[in-house]
Amino acid sequence: MQVFRYSGPEFSPYGDDELVATDDTGTWSAPTASGPLDARLQLPGSKSLTNRELVLSALAAEPTLIRRPLHSRDSALMIEALRNLGTTIEEVEGDGEFGSDLLVTPGELVGSSTIDCGLAGTVMRFAPPVAALSLGPVVFDGDASARRRPMRTMIDALRTLGVDVNDDGRGALPFSVYGTGAVEGGELEIDASASSQFVSGLLLSAPRFTKGLRLRHVGEHLPSMPHIEMTIECLAARGVTVESPEVGVWTVAPQTIRGGEIAIEPDLSNAAPFLAAAIVAGGTVTVDGWPDATTQVGAHLEHILPLFGATVTRGDGWLTVDGGAGLLGGKDIPGIDLDLSAGGELAPAIVGLAALASTPSRITGIGHLRGHETDRLAALAAEINGLGGSVTELDDGLDITPAPLTGGLWHTYEDHRMATTGAIIGLAVPGVVIEDITTTSKTLPQFAELWTQRTLVSPSGQTETL
Ligand SMILES: O=C(O)C1=C[C@@H](OP(=O)(O)O)[C@@H](O)[C@H](O)C1
Numbered sequence: 001m002q003v004f005r006y007s008g009p010e011f012s013p014y015g016d017d018e019l020v021a022t023d024d025t026g027t028w029s030a031p032t033a034s035g036p037l038d039a040r041l042q043l044p045g046s047k048s049l050t051n052r053e054l055v056l057s058a059l060a061a062e063p064t065l066i067r068r069p070l071h072s073r074d075s076a077l078m079i080e081a082l083r084n085l086g087t088t089i090e091e092v093e094g095d096g097e098f099g100s101d102l103l104v105t106p107g108e109l110v111g112s113s114t115i116d117c118g119l120a121g122t123v124m125r126f127a128p129p130v131a132a133l134s135l136g137p138v139v140f141d142g143d144a145s146a147r148r149r150p151m152r153t154m155i156d157a158l159r160t161l162g163v164d165v166n167d168d169g170r171g172a173l174p175f176s177v178y179g180t181g182a183v184e185g186g187e188l189e190i191d192a193s194a195s196s197q198f199v200s201g202l203l204l205s206a207p208r209f210t211k212g213l214r215l216r217h218v219g220e221h222l223p224s225m226p227h228i229e230m231t232i233e234c235l236a237a238r239g240v241t242v243e244s245p246e247v248g249v250w251t252v253a254p255q256t257i258r259g260g261e262i263a264i265e266p267d268l269s270n271a272a273p274f275l276a277a278a279i280v281a282g283g284t285v286t287v288d289g290w291p292d293a294t295t296q297v298g299a300h301l302e303h304i305l306p307l308f309g310a311t312v313t314r315g316d317g318w319l320t321v322d323g324g325a326g327l328l329g330g331k332d333i334p335g336i337d338l339d340l341s342a343g344g345e346l347a348p349a350i351v352g353l354a355a356l357a358s359t360p361s362r363i364t365g366i367g368h369l370r371g372h373e374t375d376r377l378a379a380l381a382a383e384i385n386g387l388g389g390s391v392t393e394l395d396d397g398l399d400i401t402p403a404p405l406t407g408g409l410w411h412t413y414e415d416h417r418m419a420t421t422g423a424i425i426g427l428a429v430p431g432v433v434i435e436d437i438t439t440t441s442k443t444l445p446q447f448a449e450l451w452t453q454r455t456l457v458s459p460s461g462q463t464e465t466l
């Protein structure tokens with residue numbers, strides 16, 4: 001097995017032991033695959049589950065041991081945020097391949113701090129209701145690009161609940177939450193069409209509101225429903241009942257949030273580029289640790305990837321994608337027509353595959369991706385078109401027409417999923433240079449290592465083309 005290491009910024013040729021070409025700025029020459037894969041890998045924990053469990057552990061009545069959590073920028077920011085609010089979080093030895101377990105001991109919630117949200121939607125939407133429960137002012141800010149992400153719904157929601165919030169009127173970071181140690185709660189209407197995380201953030205803290213919460217979504221769209229289901233399931237596992245008397249309405253009575261021991265599933269959304277690699281290079285990619293039942297939207301890959309001609313098999317704790325000969329072996333990838341409103345998080349990888357398809361694709365229901373790490377619709381269109389592709393932006397999606405792609409610089413817009421989408425395309429298109437592969441540290445710091453060492457390793461143990 002060859003060893004992953006950073007090397008110079010120059011693109012190609014890859015020496016025998018130069019698996020990854022990246023420099024201090026994160027520039028990375030995406031490896032091309034030369035033959036069918038036979039890869040099997042494990043992935044670190046789910047960002048969405050880790051950050052929910054961290055919040056619930058901080059709000060719980062007793063300590064929680066979080067097993068096999070994600071260690072990444074987004075989880076580190078959440079840990080820091082909750083520590084600032086009075087929670088004790090210790091790293092303890094665990095059995096996971098990707099770092100320590102976390103022992104979370106809830107404390108009295110205190111304010112008087114500044115919380116750095118980075119670019120993490122989960123931190124900027126889940127932590128403000130916790131700050132509202134704390135005593136003292138809390139300033140929320142983040143990366144420059146985070147100041148473009150929608151926050152108005154949360155700011156207005158907290159104000160409606162009687163919490164004093166000070167912002168500059170843009171409905172975005174930065175803002176300050178003046179917690180008084182308690183939130184009364186009660187009836188609340190919000191428009192969560194820009195992000196499901198507004199619903200999740202409010203539901204996570206709602207059991208600690210004096211009167212609980214009756215939350216109604218009044219907007220036209222509600223994206224990412226599986227993520228709301230995930231929130232409800234995480235609460236249920238801690239003994240908290242959330243009722244949904246009608247679609248778009250949730251009620252939570254004031255209840256105790258239990259601690260205990262919680263194991264985090266692998267991040268199935270981060271499995272998407274690895275599984276997509278089998279469709280491009282051919283052969284098989286297996287992800288171990290695949291849960292039998294899950295609320296993670298990545299589970300939908302089992303049904304989405306066959307639309308691109310793959311055979312997907314799921315067994316006891318694993319999922320395999322078989323791409324047959326693969327695009328590189330002469331097998332065409334069919335285009336697809338898909339409403340991805342439930343799984344917007346998967347869209348960049350799906351669009352990456354669609355850009356390599358032989359027939360047109362239309363991906364819709366993802367207008368809210370304009371408020372993700374970057375305007376993902378604009379970014380995907382610009383980067384694929386920059387390589388010679390033909391992508392048109394729709395109000396709520398993308399039209400992708402087949403066109404021959406050539407190598408070039410793939411900009412990443414500080415977006416982890418832009419980087420991994422460039423890697424998918426780079427498997428088939430020589431000369432794709434990812435502007436900054438370190439953006440993957442947001443949810444999968446090991447991406448480049450796993451991509452080169454685990455995915456592109458042939459049965460003989462030799463790394464394909466590298
Ligand atoms: O609650 C969560 O953990 C998430 C919800 C979704 O957000 P949106 O509803 O804003 O798309 C998803 O895209 C994001 O990556 C994670």
Ligand SMILES: C=C(OP(=O)(O)O)C(=O)O
Nearest residue numbers: 119120121122345372373
């Ligand atoms: C939209 C995403 O992240 P966030 O949690 O920052 O919203 C994502 O990971 O695709």
